[in-house]
Amino acid sequence: MPIEQARRYMEAALDLARQAAAAGEVPVGAIVVKDGEIIGHGGNRPIAGHDPTAHAEIVAMREAAAKLDTDRLIGCDLWVTLEPCAMCAGAIAHARIARLYYGASDPKGGAIEHGPRLFEQPTVHHRPEVYSGICEDAAADLLKKFFSARR
Amino acid sequence: MPIEQARRYMEAALDLARQAAAAGEVPVGAIVVKDGEIIGHGGNRPIAGHDPTAHAEIVAMREAAAKLDTDRLIGCDLWVTLEPCAMCAGAIAHARIARLYYGASDPKGGAIEHGPRLFEQPTVHHRPEVYSGICEDAAADLLKKFFSARR
Numbered sequence: 001m002p003i004e005q006a007r008r009y010m011e012a013a014l015d016l017a018r019q020a021a022a023a024g025e026v027p028v029g030a031i032v033v034k035d036g037e038i039i040g041h042g043g044n045r046p047i048a049g050h051d052p053t054a055h056a057e058i059v060a061m062r063e064a065a066a067k068l069d070t071d072r073l074i075g076c077d078l079w080v081t082l083e084p085c086a087m088c089a090g091a092i093a094h095a096r097i098a099r100l101y102y103g104a105s106d107p108k109g110g111a112i113e114h115g116p117r118l119f120e121q122p123t124v125h126h127r128p129e130v131y132s133g134i135c136e137d138a139a140a141d142l143l144k145k146f147f148s149a150r151r
Numbered sequence: 152m153p154i155e156q157a158r159r160y161m162e163a164a165l166d167l168a169r170q171a172a173a174a175g176e177v178p179v180g181a182i183v184v185k186d187g188e189i190i191g192h193g194g195n196r197p198i199a200g201h202d203p204t205a206h207a208e209i210v211a212m213r214e215a216a217a218k219l220d221t222d223r224l225i226g227c228d229l230w231v232t233l234e235p236c237a238m239c240a241g242a243i244a245h246a247r248i249a250r251l252y253y254g255a256s257d258p259k260g261g262a263i264e265h266g267p268r269l270f271e272q273p274t275v276h277h278r279p280e281v282y283s284g285i286c287e288d289a290a291a292d293l294l295k296k297f298f299s300a301r302r
Contacts, residue, residue, distance in 0.1 A: 046222035051213055052246035053204065054222070062202055071197035071205070086269055087245060090238025090262070095203035108274060111241070115274035116267035118237055123259060123266035 009033060009079045010103060010135040016043040016056065017081045017142055023048055027142040030056035030080035032064035032073060032097075039076070040064030056080060057088040061095050072096045081139035083110030083132070089118040093126045100128040103139030160184060160230045161254060161286040167194040167207065168232045168293050174199055178293040181207035181231035183215035183224060183248075190227070191215030207231060208239040212246050223247045232290035234261030234283070240269040244277045251279040254290030 009031065016029025020043035032040030042059030046052055049059075057080050064073055077099040078092060083106040092100060102112070111118045112130060119127045160182065167180025171194035183191030193210030197203055200210075208231050215224055228250040229243060234257040243251060253263070262269045263281060270278045 046245070050216050050220050050222055052216055052222045052224065053209055053213060053242045055245075058204055062204060065201050065203055069201050071201055071203045073203065085241055085245075086237050086262075086267065086272075086275075087239075087241025090236055090241060091204045094197070094206075094236075094238060109276065111237075111267075111274075115272045116237065116262075116269060118267060121237075121266045123262075124237075125260065 006101065006131075006134050009038075010081070010101065010139075012038060012041075013056075013079045013081050013103075014135060014138055014142070016041055017139065020044045020056070021142060021146050027146050028056040028080065028082045030060040030078060032060045032076050032078055034064070034068075034073075034076045039067050053087065055085065055088050057084055058091055061091060061097070065095065074098070077101065078128075079134075081135070082106050082143070083112050083114070085109045086111040086116055086118060092128060093118070093124050096126050097128045099131065101131045101134055103133070103135050104143065105132065105136075157252065157282075157285050160189075161232070161252065161290075163189060163192075164207075164230045164232050164254070165286060165289055165293070167192055168290065171195045171207070172293060172297050178297050179207040179231065179233045181211040181229060183211045183227050183229055185215070185219075185224075185227045190218050204238065206236065206239050208235055209242055212242060212248070216246065225249070228252065229279075230285075232286070233257050233294070234263050234265070236260045237262035237267055237269060243279060244269070244275050247277050248279045250282065252282045252285055254284070254286050255294065256283065256287075 021027035172178035191211035
């Protein structure tokens with residue numbers, strides 16, 4: 001995939017992260033793409049949704065699965081602005097996501113290249129291809145600004 | 152808690168697991184209890200729900216959080232018939248579940264005493280108290296019968 005196309009997809013996820021920030025949620029956004037089409041959109045919304053599981057990735061994957069009438073997102077890619085946590089990494093495996101693209105790393109809560117490194121665990125049932133660092137600075141800046149404004 | 156009371160809670164989760172099996176889903180059930188009252192019920196339903204995240208624990212915690220109008224299940228306990236996977240263990244941490252009670256161990260997909268052992272990871276933000284082995288045989292038998300009938 002040309003880098004410009006990759007940036008366009010991550011920019012769509014960043015838009016959802018900005019909307020989350022405007023709503024007072026931690027700014028993380030995600031989209032699910034199948035055959036070039038965006039079929040799932042998620043902004044982080046646990047507070048507004050009264051739902052501890054409503055991370056951007058989960059919201060986007062649930063929308064995509066409902067749209068496809070299935071629980072397996074075969075051939076689908078997930079784009080998310082931040083390294084997924086263990087909950088979301090587990091959901092990505094259950095959903096059989098083909099490729100995971102993320103922006104900023106998350107040493108404190110990430111579960112891909114940090115902590116449990118879930119896709120390196122022998123008990124994980126599915127491993128997507130993983131690509132990181134796309135629009136990393138924009139994604140990290142959003143989070144930094146959000147948290148510094150709250151201090 | 153007297154063991155008879157513990158068995159009654161787990162029996163409620165087992166009922167939900169049996170209903171899941173009757174619907175053709177992997178038989179796992181869960182409840183959320185606050186101050187002695189069951190405020191969340193979940194049977195495993197990814198297939199019927201077209202939702203890769205619809206494990207029993209997630210369904211039960213989402214119901215409880217919606218009922219309490221919050222994303223944090225402070226002071227709530229989760230009872231589930233099978234050792235939670237990484238996705239569900241992550242959700243349990245996000246929800247701030249106080250105590251986790253589970254029935255059967257799951258060496259293939261469990262993430263509490265197997266695989267990533269999520270609550271032993273330094274990056275996990277919350278660790279519930281964990282109690283296992285309650286009605287273990289009943290929970291394991293349900294799963295064994297379900298999978299042997301499908302072979």
